Amino acid sequence: MSFPLLTATAVLPAIGAIATAAVPAAQRTAAKWLALLFSLGTLALAVTVLVRFDPDGDRYQLTESHSWIKDFGVRYELGVDGIAVALIALTALLIPFIILAGWHDADPLETGSRRWRPTQGFFALILAVEAMVIISFEATDVFLFYIFFEAMLIPMYFLIGGFGDRAHEHGEKVASTQRSYAAVKFLLYNLVGGLIMLAAVIGLYVVAGNFSLQEIAEARANGSLDMATNTERWLFLGFFFAFAVKAPLWPLHTWLPNAMQEATAPVAVLITAVVDKVGTFAMLRFCLQLFPEASKWATPAIMVLALISIVYGALLAVGQRDMKRLIAYASISHFGFIIMGIFAMTSQGQSGATLYMVNHGISTAALMLVAGFLISRRGSRLIADYGGVQKVAPVLAGTFLIGGLATLSLPGLAPFVSEFLVLVGTFTRYPVIGIIATFGIVLAALYTLVLYQRTMTGPVKPEVSAMPDLRVRELVVVAPLVVLLIFLGVYPKPVTDIVNPAVKQTMSDVQKKDPQPEVEAAK
Numbered sequence: 001m002s003f004p005l006l007t008a009t010a011v012l013p014a015i016g017a018i019a020t021a022a023v024p025a026a027q028r029t030a031a032k033w034l035a036l037l038f039s040l041g042t043l044a045l046a047v048t049v050l051v052r053f054d055p056d057g058d059r060y061q062l063t064e065s066h067s068w069i070k071d072f073g074v075r076y077e078l079g080v081d082g083i084a085v086a087l088i089a090l091t092a093l094l095i096p097f098i099i100l101a102g103w104h105d106a107d108p109l110e111t112g113s114r115r116w117r118p119t120q121g122f123f124a125l126i127l128a129v130e131a132m133v134i135i136s137f138e139a140t141d142v143f144l145f146y147i148f149f150e151a152m153l154i155p156m157y158f159l160i161g162g163f164g165d166r167a168h169e170h171g172e173k174v175a176s177t178q179r180s181y182a183a184v185k186f187l188l189y190n191l192v193g194g195l196i197m198l199a200a201v202i203g204l205y206v207v208a209g210n211f212s213l214q215e216i217a218e219a220r221a222n223g224s225l226d227m228a229t230n231t232e233r234w235l236f237l238g239f240f241f242a243f244a245v246k247a248p249l250w251p252l253h254t255w256l257p258n259a260m261q262e263a264t265a266p267v268a269v270l271i272t273a274v275v276d277k278v279g280t281f282a283m284l285r286f287c288l289q290l291f292p293e294a295s296k297w298a299t300p301a302i303m304v305l306a307l308i309s310i311v312y313g314a315l316l317a318v319g320q321r322d323m324k325r326l327i328a329y330a331s332i333s334h335f336g337f338i339i340m341g342i343f344a345m346t347s348q349g350q351s352g353a354t355l356y357m358v359n360h361g362i363s364t365a366a367l368m369l370v371a372g373f374l375i376s377r378r379g380s381r382l383i384a385d386y387g388g389v390q391k392v393a394p395v396l397a398g399t400f401l402i403g404g405l406a407t408l409s410l411p412g413l414a415p416f417v418s419e420f421l422v423l424v425g426t427f428t429r430y431p432v433i434g435i436i437a438t439f440g441i442v443l444a445a446l447y448t449l450v451l452y453q454r455t456m457t458g459p460v461k462p463e464v465s466a467m468p469d470l471r472v473r474e475l476v477v478v479a480p481l482v483v484l485l486i487f488l489g490v491y492p493k494p495v496t497d498i499v500n501p502a503v504k505q506t507m508s509d510v511q512k513k514d515p516q517p518e519v520e521a522a523k
Contacts, residue, residue, distance in 0.1 A: 236287060
């Protein structure tokens, strides 16, 4: 029996979460180092998965399959394709940076009655989320996926509500109330989506007789499982609704700005760069593969919703006073591009969408973590409270600029390649939507450059005159992300080589081919 590498990759951070939580309360520093050690161990296993994966091999590799709940056809089935491998690597890469960036975010702090939960709990919850996200990317049993898709809400709820951002303009009492509101809103939105998906999961079992993604997809392909049109459409909508909430897609997005505003910057990165990717990943793995005809039926409506997300998110980002809410609305716009690329039903669009998931994770992490370092120094999230930072903290300002330029998809930085592919893939099938979507790029340039101008340039405000530049720990967090943004912007081939075969398989699932160019290239 071969070593269960996929299980180990998901179980190691779970063990780390338990071990970190068990560290005595007085040993806070030991808990931090233990969590970091387990996250680095998980990264090593994720790299091993990446190395052992053969892009030209079987669709699902490193598979594991064991009987679990035999009477209901539930199995413990794991397997990864190129898209899952890329997102597992992204998750495992970001978690150590999230832990390092949040090194002091859960330290005890007393100001009157102001107290925080134990440090150990903060880092244990981060590792617990990592474990659940990774197994969600690995699961090829629909019921197994559903369990962890829902279970990750619990640690995220406590991370948002129990360890919120300490910078608040209205004092601790109001801050506590708003943290609780954001956490409850996050939980309720996602629980409603999950309950609707549960009904669809049960319906799928009634129709197919099992929960195996591969068996159901093969039965659909060879004609031995023929779903009625209306049945397939209702099941698709049940799955898609849950994934659209998680993604998030307009108009199901409203929980995200509250959650990112009230969470600490590292937890905000965990939400949008890691957890939300499960939603867009699941659209590719489950919606398109299990319900190909319904996916094509729903495509026009989804493309319109994605376009609204792009423009709406960018417009609201322009008008934000709060730095973290601006980044949250920018992410809503970016997720619109990802979903648009998925449902454009072209190889360029889906390759770009998958690459966008990776690049958005890196760029958002870079921008939000530097913003978090900035906020921790000044004690305010309000853009108007800053000015002239580049004169007193040039390295901080420089990394903030690179993160911002990546967010607006500047050529030469990683998100540009993915956004370009999404737009090309969309334009070939939906030219009007592709043209309107480019307006989101213009707005991205506006909100990013205005944010930088108002915070980093101009006269130095007295409150930031003594602001220190990035410290060694903070440089260790930011520098690798900046390097990756530049490297993947210039040379995205390592990622595209991994994901493109999986994209071709997905295109085959929905029986779609790329539109032929109207004018042939000159020979």
